[in-house]
Each structure stands twice: as C-alpha cells, then as structure tokens.
Amino acid sequence: MAKILARVCVRIDGINMKRVDKRGAGVDLGAVPWRVLNVSDQPLQLKLCLSGGQSFRWKYKEESDEWTGIVRGSVFKLKETKDGLLYQVLGSVHSTKPDSKVTRNATGIPNTQTEDERHESILKKYFRLDVDLKSLYEDWSKKDSIFKAAADKFYGVRMLAQEPVENLFSFICSQNNHITRISSMIEKLCSTYGQRICEDGEIIYYSFPSVDSLSSVEVESNLRELGFGYRAKFIQKSAAQIQEWGENEWFESLMKKPYKEAKSELIKLPGVGPKVADCICLMSLNHLEAVPVDTHVYQIAANLYLKHLKGRKSVTDAVYNEIGDHFRDMYGPLAGWAHTVLFCADLKKFEESGSKRISDETNKKTKRKKSN
C-alpha cells in the first residue's frame, strides 16, 4: 500500500514539496509513505525526548499519536508502533525529489546518499542511536539509587544532538519564562525569520531562522513588538556577535574545545549565562558532561543530594558549580545526559496519577495544606 502511494507523481514547487496526482490536483500529504527507522533495539521514548525540555518545536497530536518537528530543514512526522519507530518526511528545504541523488547538503553527510538514506541518517544522529543507552542506564543505576528508582519509568530518555543555532536562540528565549510562552515565541521567530518549508493542511512549516536573518539591527524592535520583551535585544546582539565570530567555524571550534572553554566562550554572548551556556554545550556541542542547573535541578540537588544547599535565596556561581560537579563526580563524563533523565522524572507534566515526583519532599513542604 505504502509503496504504491510512494509512486504517486511528485513535483517540486520551489522549496515547497507538493504531491500531485496525474491530473495535477493536490493530494493530501497523508500519501507520504511511512518508513521504519532501524533503532536496533535502542530504548527510545519520544514523549520524554521531544517534550522533556530539550527542544521546544515538536508538536504532538493525540488523535494520531504522532510527533511533528523539523530537523536540519526537513519536516518529520514520527510515530512509535509495535513494529518500531516510523517516520515520514513532509518536506525539505533543499529537497530535490525523493530517492534521487542529492547534489548538495549542509549536513556533512556524504552526498552520494539518496534522500531516504539522508533522512534516516539525520534521525539516527539526532537521537544518537549509536549510543548504547541500556548500558549507560545500568551504569548510572549502579552509581545512584535515586537514578535507579527513576530509570524504569523514565527509560529511553535520549540526549538529542541538536543544531547549535536553534538550540542557542531557543534557550535565550527560555530564560525566566514559561514553556508555553517559550514555544510560542520560537514559533513566531520561525514564521517571521525562517524559511517556509512546506505545508500540511492549515499548518505551514518554517525552518529555524539563520543567524544572518536575526542579526540586522531592526530585528530587536520587531521582536519587541512580537512580545519577546527584553530577550529581543539579546537575540539580535548575539546573532550579530556570532556572525562576527564566524558562525559555523565558531560553533565547530567550540565543539573541539574542552567543555569549560566552550562554556566560557558562550557566556560572552549577551543573554547567555551559565545555565543557557550549559544547555548549548550539552545539547548541541557534544559536551555531555555539561549539567545545566535551573530551578528544577537546584531543587532536585538541594532536596536529594546536597541538603546543605536547601533554602538558598539564589543559585550563586559557587552553588551552581558545586551542583554540576556533584553530578559529574557521581555519573562521570556523560553526567549531563544522566541529569536529563532526573530532570524528566521531576517534571510535573510527566506525573501520572498515583506517582510522585522524585523531589516530592519539597513539594509537600512548600505546598499549602489542602483544606477538606
């Protein structure tokens, strides 16, 4: 069935990939074939990876149990089934046509691949499917009983290998902000400064904006009007700075540098402090020992591991580093990944009725007593 549908004639309309039938009438994108991604028995839980605070752009559709998001300029739909992880590609910034030889790409993946191979490769890299997560979980469970207790339910939390530009500007938006507002701000950023990729019914998909497009001076006032508040200035100024430092070469140099050096470079950007810098190191620069300490992680640390830190009014640099070092001492070189599992386990949104958050001790104390 899928194979037959795959042979439906495809025409490329600029950057928009539109499927058309022989009469030229538009065909619903539901005709895009599902493909199986070989995850080779690697644990992977989409919900925790895609809505656990690593990325803000993935959308979940309850009715179809599907996730939609954009990785490296391609719009993916993902679905977990008993037969494995299925994916569709709805459109692509640089798409020629499916199964044709790719002549150019910006992914560093050999250009002798077909589009399908390229997309499979993108997803495997994105989910770091080359990393054996089972043995990591075993290792971390041995080292920490709290981790062990959370591991069963929060299996398959994978550290995504994200793109630095999206990662950086998303987390500049995240500071002192709600998830819902962060997501809506990022969507505004994309629809205003990103490139239109394709559409699916009412929904138009945009790529994440380039650094260039965010660097011009008028961006600040535009973003302020769009409700970005004081982050508008940070975004424009950081974009201009990154551009000056050589963008791609700069990001690549940060990947090669030791974690601490990369972090101190990042902190030079306006709107990037220790926490955001650690997010970038961990999520897109391959420094897996980076441990972003936000309010949640501070709560987890102060209530479960470093009780002398309870009740601090602010997380100072010293406290911040103490918490990070503690996790690094405990878990080793991939401490940031391990910490993300705990972070997920502590998120309210992943609470099930009857279950409790790992740092629930505090919640009892800070919550007012319910009157009956």
Add this chain to the structure above:
DNA sequence: AGCCTACCTGGGTC
C-alpha cells in the same frame, strides 16, 4: 563571593 533588583510577558492565585 554572595545577595539584590530590574527586566518583558502572560497566566495563575488570592
């Protein structure tokens, strides 16, 4: 070094 305050906005609480 630690602590304070302002910063945009929007949603929740009392």
Add this chain to the structure above:
DNA sequence: AGACCCAGGTAGG
C-alpha cells in the same frame, strides 16, 4: 478588579 507571584535566567550593581 488589582496586586501579587512565578516561570527551566541574566546583567549590573
């Protein structure tokens, strides 16, 4: 209704 408070922080004092 209108003052709070808080939200996955940062900058400047």
